[in-house]
Amino acid sequence: MAEAKLAERPVAAAGAEVLTVNDLQAWYGESHILHGINFNVRAGEVVTLLGRNGAGKTTTLKSIMGVIGKRSGSIRFDNKEIIRATSDRIARLGIAFCPEERGIFSSLDVRENLLLPPVVRPGGLPLDQIFTLFPNLKERLTSQGTKLSGGEQQMLAIARILRTGARFLMLDEPTEGLAPVIIQQIGHTIARLKSQGFTILLVEQNFRFASTVADRYYIVEHGKVIDGFANSELSANMDKLHTYLGV
Amino acid sequence: MQALYAQLLVGLINGSFYALLSLGLAVIFGMLNIINFAHGALYMMGAFVAYFLLNLGGINYWWALLIAPVIVGIFGMILERTMLQWLAGLDHLYGLLLTFGIALIVQGVFQNYFGSSGLPYSIPDQLKGGVNLGFMFLPIYRGWVVIFSLVVCLATWFLIEKTQLGAYLRAATENPTLVRAFGINVPRMITLTYGLGVGLAALAGVLSAPINQVRPLMGADLIIVVFAVVVIGGMGSIMGSIITGFALGVIEGLTKYFYPEASNTVVFVLMVVVLLVKPTGLTGRAA
Numbered sequence: 001m002a003e004a005k006l007a008e009r010p011v012a013a014a015g016a017e018v019l020t021v022n023d024l025q026a027w028y029g030e031s032h033i034l035h036g037i038n039f040n041v042r043a044g045e046v047v048t049l050l051g052r053n054g055a056g057k058t059t060t061l062k063s064i065m066g067v068i069g070k071r072s073g074s075i076r077f078d079n080k081e082i083i084r085a086t087s088d089r090i091a092r093l094g095i096a097f098c099p100e101e102r103g104i105f106s107s108l109d110v111r112e113n114l115l116l117p118p119v120v121r122p123g124g125l126p127l128d129q130i131f132t133l134f135p136n137l138k139e140r141l142t143s144q145g146t147k148l149s150g151g152e153q154q155m156l157a158i159a160r161i162l163r164t165g166a167r168f169l170m171l172d173e174p175t176e177g178l179a180p181v182i183i184q185q186i187g188h189t190i191a192r193l194k195s196q197g198f199t200i201l202l203v204e205q206n207f208r209f210a211s212t213v214a215d216r217y218y219i220v221e222h223g224k225v226i227d228g229f230a231n232s233e234l235s236a237n238m239d240k241l242h243t244y245l246g247v
Numbered sequence: 248m249q250a251l252y253a254q255l256l257v258g259l260i261n262g263s264f265y266a267l268l269s270l271g272l273a274v275i276f277g278m279l280n281i282i283n284f285a286h287g288a289l290y291m292m293g294a295f296v297a298y299f300l301l302n303l304g305g306i307n308y309w310w311a312l313l314i315a316p317v318i319v320g321i322f323g324m325i326l327e328r329t330m331l332q333w334l335a336g337l338d339h340l341y342g343l344l345l346t347f348g349i350a351l352i353v354q355g356v357f358q359n360y361f362g363s364s365g366l367p368y369s370i371p372d373q374l375k376g377g378v379n380l381g382f383m384f385l386p387i388y389r390g391w392v393v394i395f396s397l398v399v400c401l402a403t404w405f406l407i408e409k410t411q412l413g414a415y416l417r418a419a420t421e422n423p424t425l426v427r428a429f430g431i432n433v434p435r436m437i438t439l440t441y442g443l444g445v446g447l448a449a450l451a452g453v454l455s456a457p458i459n460q461v462r463p464l465m466g467a468d469l470i471i472v473v474f475a476v477v478v479i480g481g482m483g484s485i486m487g488s489i490i491t492g493f494a495l496g497v498i499e500g501l502t503k504y505f506y507p508e509a510s511n512t513v514v515f516v517l518m519v520v521v522l523l524v525k526p527t528g529l530t531g532r533a534a
Binding site for chain 2: 065066067086087088090091092096097099103105106107108112115116117118120161164
């Protein structure tokens with residue numbers, strides 16, 4: 001029933017490119033991390049960036065979010081160039097970020113953490129739907145944010161960006177360090193968000209998890225995208241993938 | 248006994264100023280990571296603005312309570328925009344030195360024009376006189392300062408700990424990058440926070456004008472004790488700085504009664520003890 005309400009909401013025409021990254025380069029201080037990243041994400045897709053540790057996946061997400069000081073190239077979101085935009089402006093265009101370290105605030109309780117990101121546009125999930133997705137959170141609203149278990153913190157980190165009306169979510173390794181049953185719950189959540197029209201850019205080390213939710217993959221290595229394929233081509237690309245990821 | 252109560256009252260008054268000033272320092276330190284040595288000079292400016300408003304503009308004490316913090320707050324925000332913001336991410340020492348320099352310049356300018364002696368600022372008519380409480384005589388203005396300071400401190404605590412704006416502030420203190428990535432204009436919030444902290448100092452300056460007169464060095468004398476208070480209470484804790492401010496004022500007052508020779512040093516002795524036992528302060532978090 002809740003989903004029926006959501007379905008009425010306008011989503012970008014399926015297949016239209018919402019994010020186009022071209023020759024993205026980024027630096028941490030003096031070290032050159034990204035050497036020309038190229039990829040795109042279409043509306044309603046779940047796209048996963050795969051790659052070894054230190055390949056530049058997280059830096060790619062952070063560059064899109066505008067939190068890497070020095071970056072060049074082109075990032076187009078909803079037909080707007082955002083390579084020079086500040087991160088608060090990028091957020092207000094409708095991109096929401098769930099960082100790898102989760103970023104739960106210890107000086108805020110769970111409710112304050114949940115309500116922290118401001119609503120940037122209409123169309124966010126109402127709180128009762130968020131609690132349907134993550135029933136644990138409802139019982140812990142007055143706990144200190146960082147007193148939650150790792151799984152609950154991850155759920156809180158995802159939950160709080162669903163309220164804001166952003167329809168483009170970037171999740172950085174949401175399954176890292178979590179128990180299988182929690183990983184499964186996060187998988188269900190991502191599938192459900194996709195069915196509700198959210199577009200999701202995922203960074204994952206856990207390839208098996210990614211294969212349960214992703215539409216397409218890009219392989220990142222040494223700060224470049226070196227390959228990409230759809231989920232349907234997965235079995236044909238298995239050998240290559242093992243070489244890329246070294247698993 | 249009369250003398251004891253009188254010293255307790257003096258302690259509470261001083262404690263009010265300690266609390267208002269250390270509260271502002273705590274708010275500024277939390278958000279900007281700057282140890283604001285200009286705080287005493289800005290407190291002095293608050294008193295001077297009240298003096299100018301009265302003597303040049305005929306604007307009374309009550310309006311000064313509102314206008315002086317706003318004017319000095321704006322001055323503070325200009326300082327932050329033009330100078331302090333460039334120190335973000337650097338060692339604390341840079342902010343400390345810069346604000347110390349600003350304090351010296353501001354105090355020097357005022358000293359040049361007004362000398363070192365005090366300018367009188369009279370108690371507003373509505374707060375003149377006193378009441379006999381039976382066990383002691385309470386000057387109304389002093390009672391007003393204690394109660395009003397307490398209300399302002401608690402209101403600030405409420406703003407920071409219990410409102411959405413305060414949640415932004417606390418979150419940005421922990422992780423400004425992420426808060427900005429949620430769509431909040433953190434640099435603007437930092438500027439406003441500095442303005443708020445500075446405004447509290449100016450408010451304390453206005454409150455103190457009728458008690459201590461208006462002097463260019465009034466802040467320089469006070470700020471050393473306030474920094475000891477902040478060290479004892481712990482940088483960055485809001486309630487901690489309020490409670491420590493009032494408590495140390497009272498301890499100072501009691502010392503004046505029981506062992507007057509130590510009254511000027513007791514705060515520093517406590518500071519040394521706290522630094523040895525718990526370097527982050529009684530309520531502080533590790534920096």
